Amino acid sequence: MKGIVFTEFFQFIEDNFGYEMVDELIEETQPASGGIYTAVGSYPFxxxxxYLTYFCKKKEMDPALALRLFGHHLFNVFSKNYQQFFKAQNGSFGFLASIDNHIHVEVAKLYPDAELPKFNIISQTETEMVMHYTSERKLHALAHGLIEKTLEHYHQKGEINTQVLGEDGSQVQFKITLK
Ligand code: HEM
Structure with missing residues (x-):
């Protein structure tokens, strides 16, 4: 997993729960990396x-909620640092469709070792989009948070319906209905 995910996860924890919590996560989980990450390096998922397991246990927080909130944080970072991808689209459906066929393609070119999810667009109309998330990392709750912020970014309101396909959570359907 790319270092940017770790550095931003720590930033998210620090902003919301204080730097001491970041220290505690490193201290208590003893990561092989020592908890030192650079944005372009790669580290064990x-x-x-x-971190997530320790944090959620300590705070009695549902991991899916923590990942969704982290998704909100990550979205703000992406929308600041990669404005061109957002300007290239004029609505959330176009933007979401561009992740798999453009954004993550560019990410993979820059970082051949990036571990990216797959997004398949199953159907799309003006008001409804169905897409499937597939990833062995099972971070669909992170995707959920990113999708929520995508709607907000384009000033669109809608409902996001999530359905886990199969048993292990590596495949999830998102149905987004605009209001
Ligand atoms: C400009 C926008 C975006 C950029 C630059 C970007 C880039 C990246 C990068 C660098 C990673 C880490 C890969 C690794 O750790 O090896 C990643 C992972 C991920 N991205 Fe994106 N991304 C963007 C938008 C989105 C959006 C809007 C979604 C959700 C719909 C999304 C879903 C994910 C998920 C869920 C992962 C975690 C890895 C996994 O699930 O397998 N990304 N992305």
Whole structure:
């Protein structure tokens, strides 16, 4: 997993729960990396899982909620740092469709070792879009948070319906209905 995910996860924790919590996560989970990440480096995904597990247990928070909130934070970072991807689209459906066929393609070119999810657009009308998320990392709740902020970014209101396909959570359907 790319370092940017870790550095932004720590930023998210620090902004909302204080720097001491970041320290505690590193201290208590003893990551192989020592908890030192650079944006372009790659690190074991299980370090993120350990942080999330420890944090959610300590705070009695549902991991899916923590990931969704982290998704909101990450979206703000992306929309500041990669404005061109947002300007290229004039609505959330166009933007969401461009993740798989453009944005993540560019990410993969820059970082061949990036571990990216797959998004398949199943159907799309003016007001409804169905897309499938597939990833062994099972971070669909992170995707959910990113989609929520995408709607907000384009000043659109809507409902996001989530349905886990299969048993292990590696495939999830999002149905987005605009109001
Ligand atoms: C400008 C916008 C975006 C950029 C630059 C971007 C870039 C990235 C990068 C660098 C990673 C980390 C890959 C790794 O750790 O190896 C990532 C992962 C991910 N991205 Fe994007 N992304 C963007 C928008 C989105 C949006 C809007 C969504 C959701 C609909 C999304 C869903 C995800 C998810 C869920 C992951 C976690 C990895 C996984 O689930 O397998 N991304 N993205």
């Amino acid at each position: 299980n370090e993120l899982v350990s």
